[in-house]
Amino acid sequence: MMKRRDAITAALFGSGYLGLRAIATGLPAWYLANPSKATAQDLACAIAAKDKLQYLVVAASSNGDPINCNCPGTYEVASAVHPDQAEVAKTTLTLGSKSYGAALPWASTDVSGSLAAATLSRINFFHYRTGSVVHGDQPKVMKLMGGTNRGEMLVSIYAKYLAGCLGSIQSDPISVGAGRNATELLSFGGRPGANLSPTSLKAMLGGTTGGGGQFGGGASGANALKSLRSLRDSALDKLNALAKQDATNVQKQFLDALAASQTQVRQLADTLASTLSSISADDVKGQALAAAALFSANVTPVVSMHIPFGGDNHSDQNLQAEADQLVSGVAGIQTLLDALASVGLQDKVTFATLNVFGRNLDGIAKVTSKSGRDHYANHAVAVLIGKNVAPGVTGGVMPGGGGGSFGGSSTALGAADIDSATGAGQAGGDVPSAQTYGSLARTLGVALGIPAASIATDLNANAGGKVINTALNGVSG
16 A cells, blocks of 8 residues: 555656655756756746746536536526526526526535636636537547547646646646546546545545655654645755756745745645645535645646536436536536635636536427436537636527537527637637637637647647637737
């Protein structure tokens, strides 16, 4: 057991305490590995990243949850079918300067578990289509159904650009919510990414019994976190001595800008210990706390989790499971945001949902009778939340945008074309429905602080789409 723990810890934090020194000093692992080889461009990027770049939490589901069916942007067309329960009743939600119909959990800020007003000030509902109706296609959907170069997952493209500037210990994304579901695992550069449950992360870093590992286990876990202070002093003494000998002005500025103070390291150790001790299960709360801990320690730029939003609801009488999990799912999103805020990361992390497909909004008998929904290739919604995200709805639905999927009619509602200048969903927009996923990919990347041109180098002609600047706040593509 200890050998396995040590192996996983080494994979996450690097061998030779490199990762721990990075955590302790606040400096990138690549810089600590060889300070003399850091270029001015590398250093400048890392300094700028403190204000511009974002970590990413992705809520992924191969179930194809019906989260798309009750979001703002679906209530403006009368044929769209929604649950009748009071807990998800239609209400009005104002985002920015516009008002939309929405299910109650998205709009209410005074009900336990609902979204906070601060969340609603930076949330965008991006309507698009994935082009799949197969659960097992989740990895393909993550690769834009052939729209990325070299078969790289979209989140790994983001991670590649973010890792260097954010100075994370590793570039690979980490999944904390996939469990035994292989379709929700992530890959990076063709190799599998880490799959780590929240409780196992707690056991590694905080421990319950025994000892060992880079952080130490058991009762020594908390003490090992506190030892970050002495590790910080030792590492910075050596770096400052090196800087006096031959450092450039940029390198000195780099140390001044990023090196953590003793107070910051003490706070980080206490924060990590508190966050880890609060993990009690591998549920949404546990995943939220695990993500907060991984970002606090700057282990990875991207974490994926799983938030249920109705599941595979082919047979769902009165759409009851859909209604119940819409309530709990929205609460789960706020749980994540609260966990991030508790460690001071509310302005450093962007959240997005990326599911394998959506569900029928209309056009088939079971939807009309409210007895379930089928897989649907032609409409999904990504919920985007972050400092660089503008509140609103991007795209929408239109008749004739669907058809064919599991008996859907040719006039069924599907993702609308998008007018890239306004972000509105409308027939004939310059971003056709088939390219809306490409637009989402580019827009989310810019929201993370990545230049649109950089993202474009990893996408091919199959991706299509354009950056939708109306979905962004303070950044543009």
